[in-house]
Structures are given as C-alpha cells and as structure tokens.
Amino acid sequence: MTISTRVQEIFRETGAIAALTLRAITGIFQKPYYQREFVTQLDKIGVGSLFIILLTGLFTGMVMSLQALIQLKPFAATSYVGGMVAMVMVKELGPVLSALMVTGRVGSAITAELGTMVVTEQVDAMRVEGTDIVKRLVVSRLKAILVALPLLAVVTDTVALFGGYLMAAGSGVNLIMYLHSIPQFMALQDMFEGLAKPAFFGVIIAMIGCQVGLSTRGGAEGVGSSAKRAVVLSSVLILVADFFLTKIFIAFR
Amino acid sequence: MDRVRMGIMPSTGIRLDKVTYSVGGRLILQDFDLSLDRGVNRTILGVSGAGKTTILKLILGLIPPNSGSITIDGTEITGLSEARLREVRRPIAVVFQGGALFDSMTVGENVGYRLIEQGTKNPAEIERVVLEKLGFVGLEDAIDLYPAELSGGMKKRVAIARALAADPGYILFDEPTTGLDPIGVYNICELMRRLQQQGKTTLMVTHDLHTAFQVSQRFSFLHEARLVFEGTREELMAAGMEVTREFLSPTPRSLFAYTSPERTTA
Numbered sequence A: 001m002t003i004s005t006r007v008q009e010i011f012r013e014t015g016a017i018a019a020l021t022l023r024a025i026t027g028i029f030q031k032p033y034y035q036r037e038f039v040t041q042l043d044k045i046g047v048g049s050l051f052i053i054l055l056t057g058l059f060t061g062m063v064m065s066l067q068a069l070i071q072l073k074p075f076a077a078t079s080y081v082g083g084m085v086a087m088v089m090v091k092e093l094g095p096v097l098s099a100l101m102v103t104g105r106v107g108s109a110i111t112a113e114l115g116t117m118v119v120t121e122q123v124d125a126m127r128v129e130g131t132d133i134v135k136r137l138v139v140s141r142l143k144a145i146l147v148a149l150p151l152l153a154v155v156t157d158t159v160a161l162f163g164g165y166l167m168a169a170g171s172g173v174n175l176i177m178y179l180h181s182i183p184q185f186m187a188l189q190d191m192f193e194g195l196a197k198p199a200f201f202g203v204i205i206a207m208i209g210c211q212v213g214l215s216t217r218g219g220a221e222g223v224g225s226s227a228k229r230a231v232v233l234s235s236v237l238i239l240v241a242d243f244f245l246t247k248i249f250i251a252f253r
Numbered sequence B: 001m002d003r004v005r006m007g008i009m010p011s012t013g014i015r016l017d018k019v020t021y022s023v024g025g026r027l028i029l030q031d032f033d034l035s036l037d038r039g040v041n042r043t044i045l046g047v048s049g050a051g052k053t054t055i056l057k058l059i060l061g062l063i064p065p066n067s068g069s070i071t072i073d074g075t076e077i078t079g080l081s082e083a084r085l086r087e088v089r090r091p092i093a094v095v096f097q098g099g100a101l102f103d104s105m106t107v108g109e110n111v112g113y114r115l116i117e118q119g120t121k122n123p124a125e126i127e128r129v130v131l132e133k134l135g136f137v138g139l140e141d142a143i144d145l146y147p148a149e150l151s152g153g154m155k156k157r158v159a160i161a162r163a164l165a166a167d168p169g170y171i172l173f174d175e176p177t178t179g180l181d182p183i184g185v186y187n188i189c190e191l192m193r194r195l196q197q198q199g200k201t202t203l204m205v206t207h208d209l210h211t212a213f214q215v216s217q218r219f220s221f222l223h224e225a226r227l228v229f230e231g232t233r234e235e236l237m238a239a240g241m242e243v244t245r246e247f248l249s250p251t252p253r254s255l256f257a258y259t260s261p262e263r264t265t266a
Ligand SMILES: Nc1ncnc2c1ncn2[C@@H]1O[C@H](COP(=O)(O)OP(=O)(O)O)[C@@H](O)[C@H]1O
Pocket: A217, B023, B024, B028, B046, B047, B048, B049, B050, B051, B052, B053, B054, B055
C-alpha cells in the first residue's frame, strides 16, 4: 500500500467514524430505544468490568500512596498523602485506567461481536427485517458505555483512595488526617473533570468498537484482526484525547 | 392482474437493468439484466465466487451497484435512503446461506423478529404466527432453543420460517441446500416446492444442479459477470453449451478456464 492510499484510507475511516458518531449521538434521543439491548449491554459492560476495575483501582491506589509517602516524608508532610492520591486518581488515573481496562475487555468484545454478525450475514439479515442497525446495535452500546464508564471511574477512584489509606495507615497517617487532606487538593471542578473524561473516552471506545466491527471483512480471521485494530486505535486515542481534554480543563480554570 | 397489464397499476416484479458491480477492482457483474415476475420461480446457477450472493444483496439494496437500475414492484431502489429502503424491502424475504440466525435470540424470537420490528404489539398474535411458521418447517419443538443448539439443516429451516413471518411475496434463497446431508436437502426442496404452490415468487441462487432441478422450472447461468443461458431444463439439456455441459458432467472442470459463451441472452 502506498503512502497516499494509506492517507486516503485514514481520512475515509475518520470520516466514517465521525459520521457514525453523529448518527449515534442523535439516535440516543430518538425512538425506538431498544431498552432490552441497552440493559444487556449495560450488564456486560458495567457489571462485567467491575472485578478488574476493583483490582486495578486497589493496586494503583496503594502504589500511588507508597510513592507519595516517599516524597512527603523528608518534609514531614505525610498527612497530605490522601489529597495527592485523590488528585492523581480522580483527574487522571481513574478515568484513563478504567477506560483502558474497558477498551481491552469491552471494546474488543464489541468489535468481535459485531464483526461476527457481519461475516455471518446477521447484520444483513437485520437490515432486511427492517431494523435500523445504527439504533439497535450502535446506540444501545454507546448509551451503555456512557452510563457505565463514569461510574466505573468513580469506583476506581474510591477503591484507590481506600488502597491509598491502607498504605498511609502503615506510615502512621490516621483516617481523619487522610480524609481531611482531600479537599485541600481538590475543587469541585476536578470532580467534574473526573466524570467528563470517562464519558468522552466512552464515546471513543463505543464508536471505534462499532465502526471497526461493522466494517469487518473476510471471515473469522477478519474478526480477529478487527478486534486487535479496535483496541490499539481506542487506546492510543484515549491517551491523546486525555492530553487535549486536560489542556481544555486547565484553560477553563 | 388485468389492471397491471392495462398499465394502470405500476409494474410488479423485480427487475435489474444493465447493472454493473465491481468490488476491490474486480468486475463481478457487467450489464447484468434479470427480470423476475410475480408468481414465477427461478434459479440462477453459478460456480462459487461467480457473484450469486452479490445479485441477492443488490436486489435487497444491501449494496449499491456501480451503475444500472434495480426496481422492485416498479420502485427504483438505487440511491434510496436506508429508511426508504426499509419500506421497499417489505415484500421481500431472504434465506441467507448459513441461515444468518441471530445468535443472541431464541428460535422463537428469531422468527418473531420482523413482526416486532414492523410494530406488532400483541404478544399472542406474535406467538400465533411464530408457531404457525415453525409448524410449516416442522420445528415447533425448537422454539426455545438457541441457534448454537441447532444442526445446519435445522438452522436453514428456522431461517425459512423467519423469512415467512411477515408473509413476503418474494423469497430469495442463497444456496439453501449447500452443506446439508441428503435428508436435509430433501426437506428444504420439499419446503420450497410447497412455497411455490402457495404462489410465492422465489429466486434461488446455487451451484447445486440437483437442487435446482428439484425446485425450479426455469434456470439461468451466471458466468463471467453475465447470464449466459436462460430456459427450461429441456432447453438446458438441448443447448449443449460447453459451460452447461461442464456443470452437468459428474466431474466438472473449472469453469474459469472457459472464456467465450456460445450464446448470450443478456
Ligand atoms: N467486500 C468484498 N471485498 C472484496 N471482494 C469481495 C467482497 N465481497 C465479495 N467479493 C468477491 O466477489 C465475488 C463474488 O462474491 P459472491 O457474490 O459472494 O459469490 P458467490 O455467492 O457466487 O459465491 C467473490 O469472488 C468474492 O471474493
């Protein structure tokens, strides 16, 4: 493939993802709502991801706390450890880690599921049976991720704070001190940032998962390579988007 | 029907006129003509990869042709929006090659799917239709099973039941007997014959001549992007074309080696 056809391909695909995103977001507010499909997806995405989210949250919180304690000890400022863990988790690591976990677990599954439906002609069959596949297959997944991912980020943050406290307690920081330092580092806007980022990442995961899945070609092999492509693309885009979102939030401080 | 002939009502049937379709730089169909009147049953024969499935997807508006015209009961479908296509597709149903049953739904939900999509609210009415259609294919007992629990032949029968749910006028079959054992083939052929007796218009694409002779009176050959023959079984035998001889012989050589058709009906 030459560079110019590659560039053309990238532009074509970006355009396709943008168009699908537009249709899906407007579709959220239009009937039919396919409630059952939404609930199924919410269960798969939200409840299904809970365990790995708890694990990643707990260990990340513990390690953040350990690192912060090393830095704070020479200044006799270990009582600030709660605030530092909270700030890093809520604004950055909570949203990004939960989004990356959901990409690996759910984004790839969405792509594989839709890709399988394409290569087995189930998507064609749905269209013939009169279904708007964007509404049924894409909007339901987008809605489920939009609800689930901010909640999962909050769970990550909470568990991380708990893990952080376990480590802090070992260094003689008591619970009152730990909790008291949190509002000293955090403003209301930071909480908002901690919810807006995962929502935005959710759009990335859902839309790339769906677009790559629905454009799958070539049997079971095609499904595998689609899933891999979706995970790589989403992960990179999440990290890039995180940078620009942070810039925007700083500008509005 | 008289009013159709007098030209008061729009023409019925499915027509493809000078349709050209290429994908990935390969020409699949070129100036392809096909006309399927209501009430007839037709079979298009062709080797694997000839473009048989492509014809069905073009008729259903699932893929757009590069050029040419496709009409369903007088309505031109090329260039229509997906929403308009949903309307135009209503009288057509299709049995895809592998059945294309929805994995995540039971057999009953698969069969009732189109009714729900088209707005039937009454659960009793849906259940009545589902049982009736499953009864037609002899699979009432499978109503609560999932597609993964069915054999290949059962999947195709459920797919036929699903296709019948909204009482379509036209039914398209993509290789309905491919990969089935002899009893499975017999069952499907029997079902197709019964549908024809009910006056359904059927179009089957297949590479299996045996199935074609079982269920159709008229045949066409898709060869090198066009139909190269159209006629009855007797005409087919009498024509003695190399392309058909190869198809009829017990050990056909590759049809791709064959280049110039002796007769073209396009
Ligand atoms: N999306 C696609 N990209 C590239 N080639 C395709 C695509 N879809 C179909 N083809 C090619 O078009 C040809 C006709 O396909 P198809 O209509 O499925 O054949 P048939 O049903 O007769 O076996 C095949 O050679 C197939 O490889």
